[in-house]
Amino acid sequence: MATYSALSFFAGIAVHQAIFIRNDWHLHAPSIVLVHLLLPLCYPLYQAYHTQDVDFLPLGLQTLGYGSAYLIGLLCSILTYRLFFHRLYKFPGPRLAAVSKLWHVWKCRHSLGHLVLEEWHQQYGPFVRTGPNELTMFHPGAAELMDNPKSMRSDWYDLIHPRASAIFTRSKAVHSVRRKIWDRALSQASLVEYYRRFKHQIRNLDVCLADSNGAPIYVNELMYWYAFDNMGDFGFGADFGMVRDQRWVEGALMMRSALTLLGPFSPAIWIPRLGFAFVPNLGKVRHWFKMLDFADACTDARMKASYPSSNSNHKCENVVNHSTESANPDVSSIFIKEFLAGPQDQHSRRLLSGDIATMVVAGRYPRSLITSLTSLHSPYVRLTTTSDTTAPSLTILLYHLARYPEQAARVRKELSTVADTADARVLATLPELQAFINESQRLLPAILSFGSRVTPPEGLTLDGTFIPGGVKIGAPRYSLGRLSDAYVRPHEFIAERWTTRPDLIKDKRSFSPFATGRMSCVGKNLALAQLRLVAALVLTKYKLSFVDGNGELVEDDMKDQLTANPGKLVLQFKPLE
Numbered sequence: 001m002a003t004y005s006a007l008s009f010f011a012g013i014a015v016h017q018a019i020f021i022r023n024d025w026h027l028h029a030p031s032i033v034l035v036h037l038l039l040p041l042c043y044p045l046y047q048a049y050h051t052q053d054v055d056f057l058p059l060g061l062q063t064l065g066y067g068s069a070y071l072i073g074l075l076c077s078i079l080t081y082r083l084f085f086h087r088l089y090k091f092p093g094p095r096l097a098a099v100s101k102l103w104h105v106w107k108c109r110h111s112l113g114h115l116v117l118e119e120w121h122q123q124y125g126p127f128v129r130t131g132p133n134e135l136t137m138f139h140p141g142a143a144e145l146m147d148n149p150k151s152m153r154s155d156w157y158d159l160i161h162p163r164a165s166a167i168f169t170r171s172k173a174v175h176s177v178r179r180k181i182w183d184r185a186l187s188q189a190s191l192v193e194y195y196r197r198f199k200h201q202i203r204n205l206d207v208c209l210a211d212s213n214g215a216p217i218y219v220n221e222l223m224y225w226y227a228f229d230n231m232g233d234f235g236f237g238a239d240f241g242m243v244r245d246q247r248w249v250e251g252a253l254m255m256r257s258a259l260t261l262l263g264p265f266s267p268a269i270w271i272p273r274l275g276f277a278f279v280p281n282l283g284k285v286r287h288w289f290k291m292l293d294f295a296d297a298c299t300d301a302r303m304k305a306s307y308p309s310s311n312s313n314h315k316c317e318n319v320v321n322h323s324t325e326s327a328n329p330d331v332s333s334i335f336i337k338e339f340l341a342g343p344q345d346q347h348s349r350r351l352l353s354g355d356i357a358t359m360v361v362a363g364r365y366p367r368s369l370i371t372s373l374t375s376l377h378s379p380y381v382r383l384t385t386t387s388d389t390t391a392p393s394l395t396i397l398l399y400h401l402a403r404y405p406e407q408a409a410r411v412r413k414e415l416s417t418v419a420d421t422a423d424a425r426v427l428a429t430l431p432e433l434q435a436f437i438n439e440s441q442r443l444l445p446a447i448l449s450f451g452s453r454v455t456p457p458e459g460l461t462l463d464g465t466f467i468p469g470g471v472k473i474g475a476p477r478y479s480l481g482r483l484s485d486a487y488v489r490p491h492e493f494i495a496e497r498w499t500t501r502p503d504l505i506k507d508k509r510s511f512s513p514f515a516t517g518r519m520s521c522v523g524k525n526l527a528l529a530q531l532r533l534v535a536a537l538v539l540t541k542y543k544l545s546f547v548d549g550n551g552e553l554v555e556d557d558m559k560d561q562l563t564a565n566p567g568k569l570v571l572q573f574k575p576l577e
C-alpha cells in the first residue's frame, strides 16, 4: 500500500514536470478533468475483474488514497515550481495569485476587476505578477508594448475555439485574412455612406429627447438603444427604430446576462470553457449559448435576405423581413459575399459567424432580428465577442458632459461655429470636442482591463525591466489612464490637457482606448463618429442636469465585464433657451 501511494505521489510530480509544465492546456480543460475523474476507476475495475469476492469499501478507500497521493504530488510540484523556480518568481505580487489564477477569479467575484488590479498596482508597483505566468504592467509604455508586432495573443482569444473571428483567433494568418475583410467593410468610401445613415439615427434621438420635455431619462438604456439602431443600420442596412419605439428586447437582456459571466471568470478562461463543456444548461451559461444561437441566426437571416437561394444552415426565413433589405452596402453583406465566393465549408462558416457576431455585439442587436429569434430554436451555437463598447462609452460621455459643465461649454462654443452638427466628417475636425472625448475615455475607458498578449520567446524589455519570453502580459486601461507618470493631476477631468495644456500630459503612450497596430480596433472611426454626434446634438440643443447628486453611481457602481457596465445614470435634457 505504502509503495503504491509513493508511486502515485511521484506520478503526480512526473505528470506536472513532463506534461503540464509545458504548453497551454486551457483548450483541453474538460478532457483533463474527465481523465482525472475516470482514470482512478481503472484500478478498482482491474481488481474486480481479477479477484473473486471483492470487498468494494476497502478497495474504494484504497483507490481514494492513491488518487489523493497523486494529486498531492501534482500540487506540490506545481506549488514549488510556481513559487520558487518560475521565470517570474522575482516579480512582486500577491503570493496566492502566483500560485493560481483562482485567487484572481475570487477577487473579481463582484466584477470589479479594474479596481482589483488598481489596488495591486498601488500595493506592488508598476510590474505585478497577477498569475502564475502572468505579468500586469502599470507603466506608460505598457500599451505600446502590448501592441508590439512581436507580441502574440494570449489564451483568452481561444474563448470561442473552434469558432473564430478577426478578434477571436490566435492565428496570425487567420487574423490577417479576416482583418482585410473588415478593412474593406469599413473603408473610407463605406464610412461616407454609414455617416449619411447616422444623420437619420441622430434625428430619432433628438425627437426622443425633445419628447421627454425635460423629464428624467435613464441614459444607460437610451444609449444602448441608440447604439443598437446604429449597428442595425450600418451592420445590416436596416432601420430597427429602438430609440423611436423606446423598447428593450429579450435577446439584448440575454446578452447582458451572458456577458456578466466574464466579470469574474475572464482572468481564467479555462473556467468558462469548463462551464460550456459540462453545464451548458445552467443559468448564465445557458444565456451564453442563446447568445451564440442568436449570432448564428443573424448571419443566416442576413444571408437569406440578400441571397434567398443560399444554402443556409438555419431556419431563418422570418428573422429578417423584406423591409430590412437594403440596396446600400452594409458590413454583414461584405462578409457574406466573401463567404459565398469561397468554399462555404464549416471552417468558413465559423469565421463568417464569428465576425458578424463581433459586429453585432459591438453595437448590440437589431430588434426585429431578436424578436424573431426568440421563436427560433437553432441547434447551432456560435460565439459573439468584442462587446457593447459604444453604448457604455456614450453613457460615460454624457455623464462627463453633465458633470463638467464649464468644460462642456467650451465644446458648445466650438460647435456654434459649425453649420451642420449632424455631419460626422465636420465634427471629426473639432479639437475641443475631441479633447473632451479623449478625457472621458482616459478616465473611464469602455474596456477597463481586458486585453492580453504573450511575449515572444526572446522576451521584451520595458524601461529596463526584462519580461521573459512566453509570459502573458496585460495593461489595464483604467489604471493606465490614471498613472501619475503619464498625467499631471491624473484623477481630475481636465479636457485642456489635450489642447492648450499639453504640459498636463507627461507620456502620451498611456492613452490607447482603441489599441494600436495590426490588432487595433477596426471600428474606431464608426465609434468616434457616434460619440461626436451625440455630444454635438446634446450640447447644441439641451441643457443637461442630474436628477440626484452628481451621477456618482456611474463610477461607483461600474462593473468590469469584458467591457465597462456603468452604474445608473439619470439625466434631464431641457431645451436650451
Ligand code: HEM
Pocket (backbone or CB within 6 Å): 166, 167, 175, 179, 182, 358, 359, 362, 363, 386, 389, 390, 393, 446, 447, 450, 451, 452, 513, 514, 515, 518, 519, 520, 521, 522, 523, 524, 526, 527, 528
Ligand atoms: C467606443 C467604442 C469602441 C472601443 C473603445 C473599442 C475598442 C477596441 C479595442 C481596445 C480593441 C482591441 C482588443 C484587443 O486588444 O484584442 C478592439 C478590437 C476590435 N474592435 Fe473595437 N472598440 C469600439 C467599437 C467597435 C465597433 C463599433 C466595432 C464594429 C464596427 C468594433 C470592432 C472591433 C473589431 C472587429 C476588433 C478586432 C480587430 C482585430 O483584431 O483586427 N469596435 N476594439
